[in-house]
Each structure stands twice: as structure tokens, then as C-alpha cells.
Amino acid sequence: MYFSLGGLLIGIVAGVLAARLRGGVGKDMAQWGAVWGMIGFVLGTVLLIILVRSGT
Template sequence: MIYPLSGLLIGAAIGAWRARANGGKGLDMLQWGAGFGIALGLIGLFVLIFIERSLR
């Protein structure tokens, strides 16, 4: 359960940082944070599924 949540939070932080580094305003940071958060959250979900299936 912790991998998707961690991916979501880390992705949101990376996305907001990238938007700010490119000169984005608040809404840009929200959009980039959401995009990166969703992407890394999905990667975390697949990691969780892989780990759960390999333990059985």
C-alpha cells in the first residue's frame, strides 16, 4: 500500500519542482504535479502488484 502513495507524493513534488524551474505559476505547478503524481503512482501500483505476486 505504501508504494503507490509514495509514488504519488514524490511525483507531485517532482512535477511541481519542474514546473517552477521552467517558470510556471501556481496552476502550472498543480497541473505538472498532478501529471507526475499520477504517473509515479501507477508505477508504484505496478511495483506493489509485482511484489505481492512474487511472494505467493
């Protein structure tokens, strides 16, 4: 569960920073943060499934 939430938070921060670097306004940063957050959540969940299935 922590991998998923960690991926979500890292994705949100990375998305907001990426939008800010490209000169985005508040709505742009919110959208980029949401999309990158979802991607991070999915990647964190995949990592969690791999670790659980490998028995670690």
C-alpha cells in the same frame, strides 16, 4: 499501499519542482504536480503488484 502513496507524493513533488524550474506559475505547478503524481501512483501500484506476485 505504501508504494502507491509514496509514488504519488514523490510524483507531486517532482512535478511541482519541474514546473518551477521551467518558470511556471501556480496553475502550471498544480497541473504538472497532478500529472506526475498520477504517473508516480501508477508506477508505485505496478511495483506493488510485482512484489506481491513474486512472494516477497
